[in-house]
Amino acid sequence: MISGFGVHAHKIPPPSPAALDMSLSVSPYVSRRLAFSVVQTLAVAASTTALATSSAFLGFPRGNRQLSSASSPLRMSAATDAAAAGVLPAAPVARREEGRSVLAGRLDPADPAYLGHNGQPLARQSEAAAQAGSASALLDPPVPVPDPYGWMRDEERTDPEVLAHLGAENAYTEALTAHLGGLRDKLYGEMLAGIVETDHTVPAPRGGYLYYSRTYEGRSYRGMCRAPLPEGGDADAWIERAREWDGTSGSPVLPGERVYLDMNELAEGKPYCATGQVRASPSQDLLAYSVDFSGDEVCGLYVANMESGAVVDHDPDLECTGQVQWGADDSQVYYLTMDEQKRPYRMYRRTIGSDEPDELIFQEDDELYWMNLQKSFDGRYIFVSSQSKETAEVHYVDLSDPAAGLRCVAKRRRKVLYNVRHRAGSWFITSNVGGTPNMKLMVSPAVPDSEDLWEDVVDENGDAVFNGAYDRSISGLTSFRSHSVATGREGGLPQVWVLNHPGEESSEVAGFVQLGFNEDAYDVGLGSNLDCGANHVVLSYDSLVTPSSSIRVPLGAPTDLSKRTVLKEQVVPGYDKAQYACERTTVKSRDGSADIPVSLVYRADVMEKVKAGETVPTHLYGYGSYGACMEASFRGTRRTLLDRGMVYVIAHVRGGGEMGRQWYEEPNGAKYLCKKNTFTDFVDVARWLTEDRKITSPSQLSCEGRSAGGLLIGASINEAPELFKMALLGVPL
16 A cells, blocks of 8 residues: 655644634635545445455555556556456556665664654654653664665655656546546535535624625635624624625625735736735734745745735745734734744744844744744733644743743643633643643743742632543633633533633633533534624534534623524535434443544434344544544535435544543553554444444445544554455545
8 A cells, every 4th residue: 555645734723713714715626526535435335336346446456567657658548548448457556675674663873774865863653652651662672674665755756756656546546437427527516516605704803893704606715804893883783784695796795895815816827825824913904914825835924905905015035834923013023934844943023114134033943843823812922832742832922011022931841731821910821731631721920930830720619620630621712801711622522611700800710611502412612703802702513414603602691592693504505404313422442441432424314224224335434643633513515425325424533632632642542652542443433333333334334534544544454454345545644
């Protein structure tokens, strides 16, 4: 199986609450690729075509034939012609370098094998595990591990032989699936019919304006918009006006609408276009935005007039990560730059319109640490964090006194992670200090070097609201003037809590409540909240069967369902929720140590067949890496599978964060030497589907994973190839 090629996406932390909505609409190109993926699943899981029976499509080479680099241009045509004639082409086979190997174990930096082909130290999981305190000793002396396909590692993506082989693989896939072209077009049409291309996000109030974005039928990118808040009268009149919008591209969503950044215009004449962040200035007269025109994850920085759109500040030689924040006023912005490995490592302050060089504020020299830039919700502080996988350090600039320079919230301590928010003269800190399995919530005065002052945040009864234990985890905190809103997990699902403060200048907690919802499995998080002084919070909610909706929850009565306002619901043409059902259950791991959460969605009539003793085609999806959660969220394009009688299943395997950070960390998660738990959990769920629940059979079961999930699928089909009819590995690691 060929792995290690594809797009590498940097892990970018979530935006601050003041971040404007930046999401790109799904372009027809992306939708067509999705249709191609879906049709492979359908063809393999529900039929007995040659695609379904080809072991080569699963990545297992057949025969011993070698591929020459000169054969690629001819193979596309030859393979397609052979398929048209009813003859299946032979699968391309990469050559092997049998004597090639890498060393695993304890290595001296002076050993030539210590460095890779690019002159950088080779990452070794065993070494990383030892540094993390693993009880397993490194192999000493090191042992060679066969690496016959190591010649295919090509960081520059320019090796002719590698490109030729990839071209041959693509040609082979095209040839084997050529007969599905008509079905692909049909599926694409179905998915497109279920998407409202001309739409808008929920308007978010901020300082006299409502900010939102729009998508347009036939156009690939969004337009960033704002409209003035109505003066006098009903402050919420805009909600009904937005609902009355006629749904056409040419009409404004709200009176006075202005497109302050049209990303379609930005993309004209460019081979690639992706914005990083878009920030209105404190006065809302200027706009700072970053944009990547090359696709190499390097952005330029622009400052424009909000009304005219004219660029008032831009250095064509400045390259940044895409993260940008305004200072205390419209005169300065902060941004990050990258080193040669594209690691964010420097923070600069730029004065708009000045000829003076931008000021270097902070530089992170440790290559294990990546920097992230945020601004406190109340606008008082700039935070710049340096974080490795296990250790963090946060510095800050007090925007009321920027000349005081950069100060440290708490110095880095080995294996201590923390993040910082500010409210009413206090730091609110989420941290695993003390070795807790999950993050706890702590508070201290907003002073430098505060690590010895951290105390648990307690409720009115003196109990810690987040103590870092196994049952409840916190992932974020947004502090409004009267309340704070925490997001995290409990019971394997995302949750939201509201903390009531006795006064705007108090850091104490007078009340702590968890929000409830009507479905057993769902996805919920913060929506677009731009006003620190708001008396409500906007949430984004959906489930496997419920399209996305934006819900406004009053902070003074967060548990009163009757006082919640649905601001906008996703429209899915042709979708009837009553025809579908979902469920959440658990599967015991093979060693009995874990209950693996499993989410299922299906048509109700299909499950009736299962209850009658039939088995049906089923698609199993998994990821299980980096502590990332695969939520039970709504996907309109998934309906194409469900309406053809398939059951869609998500295995929330260890390595993710569904059950808290312990679901990822050692000793019982899936990090370092525990990584095998990810793979065995996935196989255990597949066996449960076929042998215990008896929803499907191996001849009807397909599986899918992307990026690190591709690694999961590769390991699973090697461990239990008899369980799966087909596997999709998207850009596998």
